[in-house]
Amino acid sequence: MRLFSFATAEKRTDYLWVLRAFDSARAAYVVLLHADDVAEWINRNGGRPQAARVESDGQSEVARLTGTEIGPLLDQLHQWGVLERSYDGTRAATLAEYRNRHYVYQLTQAGFQAYRAVAGVLESRLDEASLSRLVLPELLADLHALAEANRAADAERVYRTLRRLDATLTDMAARAAHFYLSLGDMVRTTEITPESFLAHKDALLAHMRDFSMDLARFAPRLAAAIEEIEETGAEDLVERAAKCDERVLLSLAERQADWRIRWHGLRTWFVAVAAESGESSSTETDRLREATMSAIAAVLSLLRRVTETRRGGVSRESALRHLAGWFTAAPTTDSAHALYDAVFGLGKPRHLALEHPDAELIPSARSWWEAPPLEISRTLAETGRPPAAGAPARIQRNDAGIRRLREAQLDAQRARAEAAKSLAAADVHQRVLDERETEVLLRLLDAASTAWVPVSGRVDGTTGSDSGVTLTVSQHSGSTVVRTARGLLHLNNRKLDVRQTTRSRATAGKPEARGGRA
Known part of the structure; x- marks a missing residue:
């Protein structure tokens, strides 16, 4: 967690600009940067951690940064483990400069991952949610190519194709999870207006319907393609992919185990796994299709509610307007308080009488208005009863009911x-x-x-x-x-x-x- 300290520090905007400079240099294959290089990049790209200054003619001008101002930021990032620091003596032009140490910095691997995680959150758009149905033909073509490459014992082609399949399927699963999460928020939220929902409901329903139809059409063909690959030898496939894997810091056995897990995950997406009892479990494709049909039903239910609300003229907005009118028309303040209690169901707070452990420090005769707050237990605050010491309560588990439900499910x-x-x-x-x-x-x-x-x-x-x-x-x-x-x-x-x-x-x-x- 120390790596993410720059995201919550007081000068978090300054740190982000500094790390953006290192990320940009990394993309250009420049690893080591000096403080002057970082300041030059920030000034060139319009970054401005500090406030603008006003010139004598009344026009504002952005003050340029110097390496002296960037140096403390780099040292702090080095202490947090985000940057690695090394000495560069080639920058010294005189003996005095040589005696003054010149440091160059580079991103550590963990620091780069921490920065990319923060940058990904800042750059993400939560409204960009969609189902990737266009990748299904690509998955089918890659599976046929993988079977052909494994049959021909082409290890490099097997590795490239299997890696592309893993990345495509991971992206498809992530996009589907993001889409259904965003759709659930839209169905449950009260911020969306009926006009905006009605404007996008046709495109939303058509998008989910097309995805469901393509998924149902391609699922049997993808399952048949995976069976074709397994007929060429799934274990040979894993071994060939592991031999061409360029992660040299992992042993061959570790790479084989990793690719075996990836292939098993890809297989369970489209092929049902037979259990020991003989029945077949549902595939991830079946679950995704069921989730799509449930989402379509939820959107149609929301459409029906919106339509009925617009037809009847009663909505949350109209109800709140009527309630505001009642408050305005209340004859007295007591009537307004009574209306508030009746509408929102909020009663008066419950007062608790509790003495301070140190009676000399906080005497019991002191008024509540003058005494400092006293920490109380959750039991006393929620139930009004003082906490009692004792053994924790036993967790009630209905194992017999769970077992009966599981047996009934297996029988079905x-x-x-x-x-x-x-x-x-x-x-x-x-x-x-x-x-x-x-x-x-x-x-x-x-x-x-x-x-x-x-x-x-x-x-x-x-x-x-x-x-x-x-x-x-x-x-x-x-x-x-x-x-x-x-x-x-x-x-x-x-x-x-x-x-x-x-x-x-x-x-x-x-x-x-x-x-x-x-």
Whole structure:
């Protein structure tokens, strides 16, 4: 925390200008700076830590800084560990200057990270929040390129592609988190006006809808691309990336462990991980799509409230105006106080009688107006009861309830997986689906319908995946019917095909192979 002292110091603006000079020099591949160099950069770029001075003709002029004024700032930054100081004797032109030490400074690695953290906060714009749906085609192309490079044993290309994938996915996750956080603040806040919300609601809804549709369309293809990479050897991929990693201060084993964690994180974004009990967990893509649908519902709910408010003429602003009118029309001061207590629910403060531990220093007969404040315990302030010494209360944990909820969740996942497996076992158009199979089919149709996007005036087949199976909706001449336990499902010029995914079929075949060897 000592590195961030420059951000809260009295001359924090001066320190920021000094560090900006070092950052600018670092970008130009200049590492060492003298105090005169820092002062020259600040004066050249219009930085002004000090106040402007007024000349005799009445016009103000910015006073130029000198290295003497910058020197104490550099020494203080050196004491905080932000700058590293070294001696430079080449600047001495005379013997007197040689005896007077000349220091040059450079940013330490930790100091540079501290400055970039503060500069990032100062330069960030909280209203720049968006979902990066355009990176999904790039992710798919990079995954195919990574599979090809790993198959060809091209280690350098594997490292470059895997590093680019990691950076792209990290940026996508950060942008999504920022977007949903900003959207939640907008939904909960009372500062936004109905006019500004109505002006941007169409663009906001279209942005989230396009992102959800692209995410549903690309998710199965990204999962298939990752499975293609794993068929070429995931462990070989990690080893090749670690060998080309240029972090020489880390051992080969540490680099392999780091890239193995990164690959596992990238894989869990698009491929469900099968647990020991047999069910598959949700992917990060599924959670992101659910968050998008929830955000759309929240925006629509807010739109309905805004519309009803504008239609009825009653809003927070109109209510506060009426309340202000009541206060103005109050006949007496006591009536205004009574109205205040009734509206805001604030009662009179509770007074506590407590003696000072040192009765000679603060006698009990002294008035409250004259006595200094006395520290009291939180229990006495909140409940009015004096604190009692004793053992801390036992934490109440409902382990049995948590266990029952977890078991019920696992049973539901298991039942859904079994229903999905039964659904993919035969043609859905040739039999009657039971209740569980109907529920899985409707979930698959919901996932596939979000990716139904017209391309060049026509609609190609689309897919939706859930619980280890994939539904393919393809074109078909005429109408088709699916008989379910809830009735008949008519599809116009569409045909449904449900199959198990490649990974699910491979997982299902492993126990039989082990049994055969036994």
